[in-house]
Amino acid sequence: MSNSDIEYPVVVGIDFGTTYTGCAYAFIQNEEVVDIVRWPKQNNNVYPKTPTLNFYQGNSSQMTQWGNAARVEMQRPTARNSVLLKQYKLYLDENIAKDLPPLPNGLTIVEAIADYLKAFHEHVVGELKKGFARNYGQHQFRYCLTVPAMWSDRAKNTMRDAAIKAGLIGEFDHRDRLMLISEPEAAALYCEKKCEQFNLRHGDKFMICDAGGGTVDLIVFEIDEHSGRKLKESTKGHGQSCGSVFLDRRMRKLLKKKFKEYLSSIPASAFETMMDTFVDLIKPQFDGIEDQFISLPASMNLGSLNNAAIGLEEGMLCLTANELRTDVFEPVVKEVLNLIEDQLVKAGSLQAVFLVGGFGSSNYLFERVQNEFGSRIGLVAVPPRCELAVVRGAVYFGLNPRIVTTRIPRYWYGIDTTTTFEEGVDPPNYKIIRADGSIRCDNRFSVYVTREHPLDIDNCVSKDFFAYYPHHTTCTLYAADTEERPRYTTSPGVRKVANFTIPMPALTGVMEGEKVDLSIKMYFGEVELRVEAVIRGKTYGTTCTFDTD
Structure with missing residues (x-):
């Protein structure tokens, strides 16, 4: 097909x-x-x-x-x-x-x-x-x-x-009818389309800081104009759960602290109404300088609508810029700034950083990024409709899935093999003595993909195996996100990712128990793992079950 x-x-x-x-x-x-x-x-x-x-x-x-x-x-x-x-x-x-x-x-x-x-x-x-x-x-x-x-x-x-x-x-x-794409990569496609006015050229690097509700994801891409305009991932994407829901949590805490003596009488819905004001009005436009006000919902059940100690005056709650900065915004924004710093060091130099996502449209975040990095990065920008950057980029990806040519793997990938036993290095209980007298070491991690080494989109690792007809074979894939290359599939940090079942097709003229050569092709340069088997010149898809912890 x-x-x-x-x-x-x-x-x-x-x-x-x-x-x-x-x-x-x-x-x-x-x-x-x-x-x-x-x-x-x-x-x-x-x-x-x-x-x-x-x-x-x-x-x-x-x-x-x-x-x-x-x-x-x-x-x-x-x-x-x-x-x-x-x-x-x-x-x-x-x-x-x-x-x-x-x-x-x-x-x-x-x-x-x-x-x-x-x-x-x-x-x-x-x-x-x-x-x-x-x-x-x-x-x-x-x-x-x-x-x-x-x-x-x-x-x-x-x-x-x-x-x-x-x-x-x-x-x-067909599995390609549904394609997965990483969020910051989608945002990068959108920004690249939109950044014609910013004159980014061949070899320039730009960072996407995709700050959403739950997570903040960062990634750096380099523009490659060798054959049309393509993107190469130049640092492995890195993210953390420090998005704007964490601002909301801090805001809720601040409100609870302010109204602590009234907590028993205030209905939950009143808190929600105040939180809605924060989310819809205060959060996007807060600049760190101006005080903000919330008019209290009628259902508050407060004896008096004045309490200078908490900034309550005639039913209006004043939140000072200072307390919003200290208690709500700064702790979350600090985490984002640290992530950006970290990626900047890895990338070496950057021409631009684009803030996208719902939290990316926060004025305060923009000001802080500009102040912190403006002198080191030529351009700090928020593209138009930045909360739609990811979804629009996803459409660009579907229209042209080959626009990102290089990705950086976040894991070592490999399979379990036996190799020559090294005395004094390998544990004695991993020693296997074969019928032919050779001494092998079990549980060795045979690397298919090296972590953090750029992979071409079409990168395919092919390994040859054999199976006995008509049996299906399975192959277990392992991954590790350790700094060092793992030696064993049992080493700390190594986990089983998936079992691939390689189906044995019906072959004519092959006896039961006969050896059949096959090669397994694994594609690691795409967003999702893809594994195929080639048996006698024909390519077959494999079924894969992911390991649950």
Whole structure:
């Protein structure tokens, strides 16, 4: 089956975010990217994305509302024991997931994401059908889904499973009908398109700082104009969970501290109303200089609407610029500045840094980055509609998946082999004495991919094996993010990534038990791992099961 453009005339980009999810699309013919800005129950809010929220009634595992409607539903008195699921994307960050409680109502993370994507996708298809996409069948849509740069192969695979479960594509569709792309890489494609006015040239490097709700991802790309304008990743992307939800958490703490003597009488909904003011009005435009005000909701139940000690005057709460800086913004912004510093040192020199993502549009963050790095980096810029940079970039990627030519692997990858035993180095219990008298060492890590060495997009590692007909063979892939090359598959930091099953096709004229040569080809330069087997000149896909810890 060829995978030519004719099959997928429509490209749909989906940026599934911790706090908000967005969507954009384009037609292959004209490549103009269209944002979907209408979402159910939006009530005149102009924000072009919809909240990543699932509502489950009582302890049911059937989602009944999503997005804005889920939030509305949760405020009804009938929702007392119901579940509003939010920020669940963080469950796919293995560094955080281990400290999170199990999901409610017996849900698995794949189910939670699939429930949301299914409803989200139905709305998107409806919007597309209102426009020119009505001329196409849904089987002609290609999807590009964004994932954080720091996710493991397993987390990416979980996302793919959820997309299939949600019905975006069918289980047996060509796998390239759904493409995953890393979020900062998508943002880079958008900024590169937009930065023609900034005169970035061949060999110039620019950094993307994608500051979203849950995570901040950074990555540096170099522009390569040897054959058209392409991008090469020049530092391995690095990210951390220090996005704007962490500002919200600090703000909530500050409000609780201010109203601590009234806590028993203030209803939860009043706190939510104050938080909404912070999120919608204060957070994006706060500049670090001006004091900010929140008018108290009527439901506060306060005896008096004045209390100078906490800045409360006639029902207006004054938050000084100083306390907002110290208690709310600075601790989170500091983390972002440290990440930028770290990447700048690795990259050596940079021509530009682009701030994108919802938190990327924060005035305060921009000011701080400008002050800290303006003298060392020529250009600190926020592109237009920066909260849509990732989703628009995802569409550009679907239109031209080969625009990023080089990526930097975040792990050592390899398989388990036996090699010559080295006395005094290898542990005696790994010693194997073969029938022919040779002395081998078991559990050695045979490296396929060297961590942090640039990989070409078409990079393919091919290894030759044999199998006995008609048995399927399996091969286990290991990964490590250690500084040093691991010696054993049992070394600290090495984990099993996946088992690949190499199916044995029916071969004519081959006896049972006969040796069949095969080569396994692994592609590591793409966003997702791809493994194929070549048996007697024909290429076969493999099935892969990811290891669960």
